[in-house]
Amino acid sequence: MKKSHTGKIKYNKEIAKDTFKLVISSDVKEIEAGQFVSVYCENKTLRRPFSVADFENGEITVLYKLKGEGTNYIKNLKENENIDFLAPLGNKFTKEGFKSALLIGAGIGIAPMLFLKKELNKFGIKNHLISGFKDTKEVVEGSNQVVIGGSVLDEIENVVEKIKPDIIYSCGPSIVLKLVSEFGVKHNIKTQIAMEKVMACGIGVCRGCIIELKNGENASVCKDGPVFFGNEIKW
Amino acid sequence: MVDLSVNLNGFKLKNPIITASGTYGYADEYDDFINVSELGAIVTKAISIEPKKGNSGERLFETYGGMINRIGLENVGIKEFISKKLPTLKDKNINFIMNLAGSSVEDYIKAAEVAQNAGIKAVEVNVSCPNVKQGCLEFGTNPNSLGHLTSEIRKIYKGFLIIKLTPNVADIESLAKSAESNGADCISAINTLKGLGVKIEITPDKNIKKTFVQGGLSGKCIKPVALSMVKRIKSSVQIPIIGIGGISTVDDVLEFLTVGADAIQIGTENFRHPDVTIKIKNELNNIIESLNLKSLDDLKRKLRNE
CATH class of the missing domain: 2.40.30.10 (Translation factors)
Known part of the structure; x- marks a missing residue:
């Protein structure tokens, strides 16, 4: 191709x-x-x-x-x-096999969440998107719930209680992704996160955008990712 | 029909466009962009006798007109290269040069043996690696250690032997001569320049956040250094030279050919334009035609007033 x-x-x-x-x-x-x-x-x-x-x-x-x-x-x-x-x-979010999804977009991390939400709707997968922004001027439309100024993470537990997701997807700053992954591990819910890293080739050859996985292997964000299961990553 | 072929001391290329080590993977990774077999050759990512994980932490830093990398020679190791990548190169008829890295003379000797036994036609030796047995000084910064390394590899490896010189030296001429007199068939130059990327950010809570990335500088900004090095190498050795450093256009290629390169490698520009190699090849063809010349050799002679 x-x-x-x-x-x-x-x-x-x-x-x-x-x-x-x-x-x-x-x-x-x-x-x-x-x-x-x-x-x-x-x-x-x-x-x-x-x-x-x-x-x-x-x-x-x-x-x-x-x-x-x-x-x-x-x-x-x-x-x-x-x-x-x-x-x-890069690779894609996994949608197959899930019935209810929580999506968390922090800042500009809302971008892939909007696309994913549309796909989930098409697949008939129940979903709820929380997005967080520093202030009202930065808000991008399209979420079910918007958090201004605070942390999107503060909202997770309530929403999880309500929609009982079997998957949490997230994109945003690395610290948010880490916390989302940890939340998933703690509550036994799968998490898939989209990572960001400075890249050169974009196709996996230069090995510039490497992250380390828990199994000890290196993964390139551009080709093996940007989407990873949260529990795979060595934070 | 223009003849773009190059004969480097017996190693034949269909054109002088080669891709630089570390920017093109091991084999056909760029097939999503061009037909890789149309290139003169690709140089593989540096391969060591054992697999290497490379450096942790930030590996890239963008600079004005270039970038700094500290990948740390992450690679799959020579066994996996031979078993998994070599068949692809052969199947797809991709002409290639295997780039070798090591941390001791013994490492290089072992790798050279594997290359010899696998019938690899051409090897490029990365001599910018630290020699762990000699205070981690780079092999390529001292004419004696470079000469010793070259002659030890030469004893074992009978194919086309290229020594890739580092520019981080005062006297490139004596290093080129040492490689030549110890059996190298060709010099490629230059490897990356030592560089330090520094980024200072003031955080919202009025702290200073500092980022340092020390590694090899590549890209357009290093071209004048590379041209100077190639010209100096040309004045000191008879063996062919592959010019490398900041090449992104056909004009750059003409400049390198003029100062003494017989072929060239394109590295960092592959990241900006994954199809730059084929574009430059076609433009080179057109320039030769427009000058009413028949071959790349004619063009080289004309550029050098020979």
Whole structure:
């Protein structure tokens, strides 16, 4: 499968404070929740990886937070301009076999959760998405429950009690993912988390984005991940 | 039809475009982007006699015009390479050079034996590794230790032997000469430059967060160093030279050919443009055609006013 693509920018605007939505129309045939794209930035050595927030008929949606030179370059790309990206990269969330799912998106980590929620709905899997933001200006729509200022983790126990999930999915800062994984282990609920790491190749060859697993092996976030079962990771 | 082929002292390439070690995996990993068998050759990730886990902690640091890596030679080890990767290279007819790393002369000798027995046609020796038996000084920084290592490998390995020089030395000429006089068939240069990435962040609670990544600097920013090194090596040895360092366009290739490279390797740019190799190959072909020349050798002569 050819993985390098030139797409056209259909939409690239700020939808919340420092948070942008980018829609690319492309010839990509298939992307599932958890997978990501990596966008070429002319002024940078490394491409920038972004989780996919939606995909339909070749149209790829990503959400990104302004961070530095890479995202500032992407921000300035105009509608109808070409955009060079690699896709689909990485693995997918596991959906098969689950009946009820809790989704937790912290900050921009909401992006893959939105895509996953849509897929779960299609699969008829009951789900509940909690997202957390620093303040109201940063809120991205689409969750069942929004936490402002506090920690998304404070809400877990209540929701778990209510919806009795057999899987918890999460994406966000590493500390949130660690705590979600620990919660899962403690309450005997499976967790799947999407990790983030600085990457170079995006396809598993350069070994730059390695994390260590509990079984002692190295895993690349870009190819073996970005989705891992929380209890597999050596935190 | 332009003839892009290169004959490096008996090791034949269909074109001068090679991919650099550590940027291209072991075999056909880039088949999702290009037909890898169209390349002159690929150089495998550095392979050691035993598998290596590599470094823990942050391994990458982006810099202006480049990047620093400290992967720590993570690799599957020579046995798995021979059993799992070699068949793919053969099946797909990918011309390749096996990159070897070690931490003692004995490690390299053992690896060279395996390469010899497996009929590997070409080996590139990474001499930027620390010699644990000699105070962890890199093999490639001292002409005597480099000469000794080269001659020990040469005794065992009969295929095409490339020594990949490190630029982190004062006198690259004496190192190139030492490799040549001890039996190397070819020099490749340069490996990464020693670099330190430092990032200072002020946290919301007014603390300072510091990140340090010390490793090898690669990418566009090292090209002038690489060109200088290749030119100096060319003035001191007769064996062919493979130029490496910051190549991202066909113009870069012309520059390296001009100062003495016979073939080139592309590394970091593969991360930006996974199909850059084939693009440059095609552009090189067009340049030769536009100059009404017939071959890469004609182009080299013209560039060097020979």
